[in-house]
Amino acid sequence: MTAITHTSGTNKLLKQIFPVDGMTCASCAVSVESMLRNTPGVAKADVNFAASSVTVEYDNHKTNPDLLKKTVQSIGYDILITEKASEEQAEQQELKYEQLKKRTIWAGIFTFPVFVIGMFFMHWQPGNWIMMVLTGIVLFVFGKQFFINAYKQAKIGAANMDTLVALSSGVAYIFSAINTLFPHLLHRIGQHTPVYYESAAVVVTFILVGRLLEERSKSKTSSAIKKLMGLQAKTVTIDDNGTEREISIDDVHPDQIIIVKPGEKIPVDGTLISGSSFINESTITGESLPVAKTIDDKVFAGTINQQGSFKFKAEKVGKETLLGQIIRHVEETMGSKAPVQKLVDKISGIFVPIVMLIAITSFAAWMFFGQKDPWYHAITALVAVLAIACPCALGLATPTALMVGVGKGAENGILVKDAESLEIARKVNAIVLDKTGTITRGMPEVTDFIWLKKDAEQYASFVLSLEQRSEHPLGKSIVEYLKAKDVSSIDPDDIENISGKGLKGLFNDKTVLAGNKALLDQFSIAITAEVLNQAQQLQQQAKTVSYIAVDKEVVALVAIADQIKEGSKAAISELQALGVDVYMLTGDNMETAQAVAKQTGIQHVKAGLLPTDKAAFVKQLQSEGKIVAMSGDGINDSPALAQADLSIAMGKGADIAMDVAKITLISSDLRQIPKALHLSTFTVRTIRQNLFWAFIYNLVGIPLAAGLFYPIFGWQLDPMFAGAAMALSSVSVVTNSLRLQRKRI
Incomplete structure (x- = not known):
């Protein structure tokens, strides 16, 4: 039995999947569905005859599983409502x-x-x-x-x-x-x-x-769902104050130290604290090559340790693990x-x-x-x-x-949220891709930090303090760079996050800005021709330029480069061969965007966009009669993802993007998108x-x-x-x- 609580309007509805016993034909499924839908407190009920299950959304203040069970029993069927209902049904x-x-x-x-x-x-x-x-x-x-x-x-x-x-x-x-x-x-x-x-x-x-x-x-x-469930370990070896002890997977809780030996399944999600190894993550990503893991790297439940022993701290257990979420999504989709x-x-x-x-x-x-x-x-x-x-x-x-179809997708690292999205995917004729984290690796690094004045480095602590409060990947790369230079931060007197442009902070009566050119334009800060020329030269090298200004004067340029993902170019080429128009949208400047587009073969580019601009562009394509898919990985992509006919999130992106998206690519590899379209075609x-x-x-x-x-x-x-x-x-x-x-x- 799978349960998810979510909000619908002003009422909290509980969504649960119950195994159904006694159905022998499609007419039985219709009878069970009809009785549940007419039960007070039930907002929605969908029976999957093939899976012998029913997905019910209900107000738990008006009804409960026991009442649902009695309702179904009254017409000669039954539903299982125990915690291990799926195992009982099997x-x-x-x-x-x-x-x-x-x-x-x-x-x-x-x-x-x-x-x-x-x-x-x-x-x-x-x-x-x-x-x-x-x-x-x-x-x-x-x-x-x-x-x-x-x-x-x-x-x-x-x-x-x-x-x-x-x-x-x-x-x-x-x-x-x-x-x-x-x-x-x-x-x-x-x-x-x-x-x-x-x-x-x-x-x-x-x-x-x-x-x-x-x-x-x-x-x-x-x-497929049985295979996924089979990936879950049954027992776990923990480090109990220096002593190894084996416990049931059900008894594991966050912050416990877990020991994994060669050939063992990783039982829960967590972070390595000692040792190193190569992990086979094909069970959840579809990628066959093992992934090297060292201290501070993440490991996921259901993956297999190939060599070496290591310890990691448990962070997500049970249904909260990535594998647990995949199983839940697959169950929900099969029930839709x-x-x-x-x-x-x-x-x-x-x-x-x-x-x-x-x-x-x-x-x-x-x-x-x-x-x-x-x-x-x-x-x-x-x-x-x-x-x-x-x-x-x-x-x-x-x-x-x-x-x-859904099972095959899950085996290939393509997580489909509902049946309707699988049916729509084959109709897509335009796809909108975010740049950072979708086409590129999303792990930008500072390549150039140019102080434009001799005494400007004194503002480095201001810049660090600002960027530490940024959720943008570019901000994080600046933080890592400055920390490596042993720069220390100070608390700002005031700070403001200006969406799509950058940050504004107040330090000892000095106003500091860190962001793109649009941020400087907003505050009427002039940029000299020499500085603009330097910025353009950096942008032509596919680098993103961030401006640092203090009290109306530009004091530094920061150039950041983000490598294009392996496979992005091949995926875009395959999409174009399928007759799908590919568009790249980014909040970055046009020079950097065009440099990335040139390397990947993208013909349609929109740069300097705010989150609302991306959503508006998707809407514009839809008004032209196109069936639009949107793929992104960040919070700023969520409005466009919600607007698109088919939303595709990167599995390594922000949680909100995955919540909004109808399809999630666990490996964050763009080559999975053509596979998802093929899967849709074959299934329909x-x-x-x-x-x-x-x-x-x-x-x-x-x-x-x-x-x-x-x-x-x-x-x-x-x-x-x-x-x-x-x-x-x-x-x-x-x-x-x-x-x-x-x-x-």
Whole structure:
């Protein structure tokens, strides 16, 4: 069970994912969803049939998990609400799978003689009695769950897939039993006495086989989340005042010192305090090369220590670790719904009643208008229609493809927040990239610190004090440079952060400015031609220039360079090859921006922008009819990320950027963006294929089963084949979704 508290309007809503037990088809999912949505205090409920889970947003002042559980239980299902609900569900599913496997095997053993007698010894008189007994065992022992679930649904005035199976096999069996026990009833009206034992037994057996294959396939679609959970260590070795002690992962808390030996999984997030090693982080970043780690470097839960022992201080544990957050996001995304699924849910909700109406209409039509053996054709049509109809294929079409797609993304370091964003990504035709931290490494270094006056260095402590209060990466690089020069800071009398421009501080009646040219323009500070020329020369070398001014006079220039990330140029080239227009937006000056653009092949550049300017530019592109993706890593990018159709955050960026973004690239590598677009294309294509075949299957299968083509071509589907077709329809949809796992993105 996953829980996240968030604010919606003025009310605090709790968002939780609960495993659901007892669902057998898409109609079941619609019933559970409908009941929860109508529960007081519930704002939203989305059931994922493929994952057997429901995501509920509710006001915990008006309802609670126990009440939600009772609501679901009232219609014959159940939700698990314990802290280890996911583990319990996995155990229950494994147990049910084994029980289903046994029932299916025994049903097959008892069905085989029924099939042989019904097909090859139909005129053998004792055969009907043998088939009646064996079929009764198949239906009411091994297939009893169909009838139990159908009864539970009937009690609340609902119907689902089990209703169709119970009706089709039950009607066939009862009609056959009456003809076996009282053959003279049809003889009196000149009709022969057909029996459908083999049809009833084979329908139930085939559907059990289909359920077995479906459960096995569905477990594979959620393999990604199981793999992620499997990355979590079970025990941890801690340094307890110089003594090594092994404890459970559940007992770890922040600030504990943890010891990691070669080959071990890192249990929680933290910072190295002694030792060094190479860490395989491919499990969370998708990058295969091991990463060198030394003192003060971060390590993450789920990654593997390849060589060397080290100690680190725990900082984030449990669900707060990066791995925990990835698992939570993947679970949430798998529980979300693509827009196309809403239409499918509506169809699934009315599917079973419509099928029952078609079956009854077919029976009546054959009884009234059938000229030869009307009873035979009427019963055949009734049973075949009920047996072949399958809302499960429709219900599984979208979520199974989505689960596989999201899982594949997670395995490649692409974290998708919801289904809608995965559906939108393939439509993107314009992408806006922030420069610092997105195209570049985001770790700028001071390359030149030019004091313009002999006595200007006395202001170094003022500059350090200002930049220490800056959240901008450029400010941090200046702080590191000055500290390395043994400069000490002093407390300012006053300080002001001027968004997108820089900082203003007051020190002993001296006004100090540190920032870009726009900051100096705002305070009407003149810049000499000589200083401007120096700044331009630095900017032409792809360096960002920061100006230092004291009391209306420019006293220093600071040049900062940020290296372009490995892979940025290749990613931009691939995006352009896909027909996506690439734009670079930056708050930096135009000279530096153009130098970076030239090195990476970007043709569209906007420089000197404030955060609101970036958002306005995204809006402008949207007004031109473009589907815009925005990728950034900083707080200043959050307005543009929120405005974009698809927001992509760098995993190593600011938390607020990741909160706003719909897709997060764990490795912060731009080459993951084309992969995300390919993933979207493959996933949506698979969803469409699944929906096409699910609809076609029912559009062709139901009329064929009803005998619509019999007067023209002499075609009427045998109930046995109808049952087999129904069983295979769901399996084919899930199998098609699993093909996504083999796609190379």
